[in-house]
Amino acid sequence: MKSLSQACVATVLALIPSSLAFPQLLKEIRRDAGIDAPIFNQPAPSLNKRVSFDPKTQLVSTSGTHKFVAPGPNDQRGPCPGLNAMANHGYLPHNGVATIDQFITGTYDVFGMGVDLSTLLAIYGSVFDGNLVSWSIGGPTSLLNLGGLGGLLGTPQGISGSHNKYEGDASPTRGDLYQYGNSFKLQMSQFQTLYDLGKAEDNYDLDLLTNYRVTRFQESIDNNPYFFNAPFSGVVAQPAAWSFIYRFMANKSSEYPEGRLTGSVLKSFYAITGDDGSFVYTPGHERIPENWYKRAIGDEYTIPFLALDGVKMLLEHPQFASVGGNTGGVDSFTGLDPTDLTGGVFNAASLAEGNNLMCFGLELTIQETPDLLAGIFEDDTLALGKLLPALRNATGSLGCPSLTQVNEGQFDEFPGYAKLKANGQYRRKR
Numbered sequence: 001m002k003s004l005s006q007a008c009v010a011t012v013l014a015l016i017p018s019s020l021a022f023p024q025l026l027k028e029i030r031r032d033a034g035i036d037a038p039i040f041n042q043p044a045p046s047l048n049k050r051v052s053f054d055p056k057t058q059l060v061s062t063s064g065t066h067k068f069v070a071p072g073p074n075d076q077r078g079p080c081p082g083l084n085a086m087a088n089h090g091y092l093p094h095n096g097v098a099t100i101d102q103f104i105t106g107t108y109d110v111f112g113m114g115v116d117l118s119t120l121l122a123i124y125g126s127v128f129d130g131n132l133v134s135w136s137i138g139g140p141t142s143l144l145n146l147g148g149l150g151g152l153l154g155t156p157q158g159i160s161g162s163h164n165k166y167e168g169d170a171s172p173t174r175g176d177l178y179q180y181g182n183s184f185k186l187q188m189s190q191f192q193t194l195y196d197l198g199k200a201e202d203n204y205d206l207d208l209l210t211n212y213r214v215t216r217f218q219e220s221i222d223n224n225p226y227f228f229n230a231p232f233s234g235v236v237a238q239p240a241a242w243s244f245i246y247r248f249m250a251n252k253s254s255e256y257p258e259g260r261l262t263g264s265v266l267k268s269f270y271a272i273t274g275d276d277g278s279f280v281y282t283p284g285h286e287r288i289p290e291n292w293y294k295r296a297i298g299d300e301y302t303i304p305f306l307a308l309d310g311v312k313m314l315l316e317h318p319q320f321a322s323v324g325g326n327t328g329g330v331d332s333f334t335g336l337d338p339t340d341l342t343g344g345v346f347n348a349a350s351l352a353e354g355n356n357l358m359c360f361g362l363e364l365t366i367q368e369t370p371d372l373l374a375g376i377f378e379d380d381t382l383a384l385g386k387l388l389p390a391l392r393n394a395t396g397s398l399g400c401p402s403l404t405q406v407n408e409g410q411f412d413e414f415p416g417y418a419k420l421k422a423n424g425q426y427r428r429k430r
Contacts, residue, residue: 051257051258051296051299052257052296052298053252053253053254053257053293053296054296054297055254055293057296057297058112058252058293058294058295058296058297059291059292059293060109060110060288060292060293060294062089062287062288062289062290062292065090066089066090066091066288067089067090068088068089068287068288069088069089069090069094070088070284070285071087071088071094071096071284071285072094074095074141075087075094075095075096075138075284076095076096076097076136076137076138076139076141076158077096077137077138077283077284077286078096078136078137078138078139078158078159078160078184079159079160079167079171079174079183079184079185080137080159081173081269081270081271081286082107082110082111082244082248082249082269082286083096083137083159084096084137084271084284084286085110085269085286085287085288086106086107086110086288087137088284088285088286088287088288089110089287089288091106091109091110092106092137095141095143096136096137096138096141097134097135097136097137097141097143097144098134098135098137099133099134100119100122100123100126100133100134102134103118103121103122103125104118104119104122108300109294110288110294111248111294111295111301112248112294112295112296112297112299112300112301113248113300113301114300114301114302114303114305115300116302116303116393116394116397117301117302117303117306119390120303120390120391120393120394123386123387123390124166124232124387124390124391125159125162125166126386127373127383127386127387128162128165128166128372128376129156129157129158129159129161129162129165129166130144130156130158131144131145131152131156132382132383132386135156135158135159136156136157136158136159136160137158137159138158138159138160138184139157139158139160139161139184140155140156140157140158140161141155141158142155144156144158151377151378151379151380151382152376152377152378153375153376153377153378159184160182160183160184163177163183163233163420164228164230164233164234164416164419164420165230165232165233165372165420166232166233166237167183167184167233167237167241168228168229168230168233168234168237168238169183169220169224169227169228169229169233169234169416170213170216170217170219170220170227170229170234170238171183171190171216171238171241172190172194172209172212172213172216172241172242172245173186173187173190173191173194173270174186174187174190175187175190176220176223176224176226176227177226178224178225178226178227178416178419179220179223179224185283186270186271186272186281186283188279188281190216191270191272191279191281192279193212193215194209194212194266195263195266195267195276195279197211197212198261198263198266199263199276202262202263203260203261203262204245204246204250204261204262204263204266205246205250205261206243206246206247206309206312209242209243209245209246210242210312210313210316210317213242213313213317213320214317214319217317217319217320221326221330221331221333222330222331223330224326224330225326225328225329225330225332225415226325226326226415226416226419227325227326227333227416228324228325228326228414228415228416228417228419228420229322229323229324229325229335230323230417230420231323231360231361231364231365231368232361232362232364232365232368234323234361235310235320235321235323235357235358235360235361235364236358236361236362236365238320239306239309239310239313239320240306242313243306243309243310243313245261245266246259246261247259247295247301247305247309248294248295248301249261249265249266249269250265251265251289251291251292251293252293252294252295252296253293257296259295264289265289265292267279268286268287268288268289269286269287269288269289270286271283271284271285271286271287303358303394303397303398304355304397304398306358307355307357307358307359307398310357310358311352311354311355311357311358314351314352314357315352318348318352319335321335321338321348321351321357321360322335322336323335323336323338323341323364324336324414325414325415325416325417326414326415326416327413327414327415328415334413334414336410336411338350338351338360340407340410341364341406341407341410342360342363342364342403342406342407343403343405343406343407345363345401345402345403346359346360346363346401346403354399355398355399355400356400356401358398358400359395359398359400359401362391362394362395362398362400363395363400363401363402363403364403364406365391366388366391366392366395366403367403367405367406367408368406368408369384369387369388369391370384371408371421372420372421375421
């Protein structure tokens with residue numbers, strides 16, 4: 001099974017001048033990694049494209065150096081089952097704190113995540129959840145006090161402490177923060193509901209997951225007075241959280257080259273044991289199943305692929321594009337008009353066209369990032385210099401219309417946004 005070479009990782013981390021579009025960057029990455037399959041081109045790839053299966057290159061090892069090792073008391077595990085499983089099998093450091101290049105390499109080797117997508121997510125995590133070099137897949141740790149860059153205002157809180165900055169509400173299996181008191185532990189009632197939906201045919205595909213996402217979205221509206229569908233966590237990360245379950249966890253085979261996700265595989269990735277009706281959840285014990293095969297080389301899950309999945313969901317359920325939230329109580333959700341929010345760059349109809357939904361979330365994130373970083377860094381120059389080129393490379397690869405400002409005052413009506421601003425990952429500036 002091929003791994004990304006050190007030359008490849010170095011190329012990614014250099015980030016290259018932002019004028020170099022991601023398609024060209026990916027050509028160089030694939031060349032350095034020895035991958036001959038063609039890179040993606042615009043328009044975004046079809047959901048119906050033909051996929052081959054090669055057991056030799058797609059089998060993910062779970063033995064030897066990659067055998068399962070349960071986390072110890074000081075190891076970090078958090079809300080992402082895939083990252084937890086990677087740490088338990090040695091594809092990330094076992095302590096759960098990894099560098100940008102380790103996230104890029106690990107997600108490629110285990111899941112076949114496209115380098116463009118893993119680079120964006122890894123850099124975003126290093127800025128909002130870490131020390132600009134590395135970040136925790138769980139909560140805060142003293143390990144992140146070492147090697148940090150540029151004026152951090154305290155200890156980074158990891159992905160478990162990134163509510164509505166990275167992770168958000170309406171998760172498949174995690175509870176809303178202001179409903180359950182944490183947003184990183186699996187809620188058994190949610191997992192059981194998901195399991196029940198697919199157990200008759202033992203199949204958990206994207207259509208099933210999309211239908212359950214509708215339920216969870218409405219549950220957040222009905223039960224969480226602080227529900228806020230933020231630009232990144234709601235429009236970018238939330239659809240990813242749902243599509244990743246099928247796109248990454250489904251086991252590939254010659255019969256199902258695009259993957260089939262069964263209940264046993266789902267349970268393994270979610271640290272669930274026992275029989276239906278008496279499931280047991282052991283936090284942090286997520287496993288890569290035995291005889292499990294990742295995405296085919298040449299079929300990596302890229303940013304355009306994620307954008308296409310997001311639009312497919314949006315066409316069926318327009319509420320997914322709603323940046324907004326509850327306005328002071330449950331069942332009071334109000335979505336902002338994209339036209340008013342973006343000065344006409346995007347509108348409700350255009351979000352379903354091409355890559356515009358992903359562009360909408362990413363462009364809003366670019367505009368909001370300086371304000372959000374004000375509570376994390378004394379001087380955010382280095383953080384902005386790291387994150388904004390990654391975001392702009394992503395929007396450039398998607399051909400996004402340029403958004404130069406956003407009407408931020410419209411967010412003020414949402415208590416969830418006020419909590420996002422007040423409850424920074426670090427102590428606030430005084």
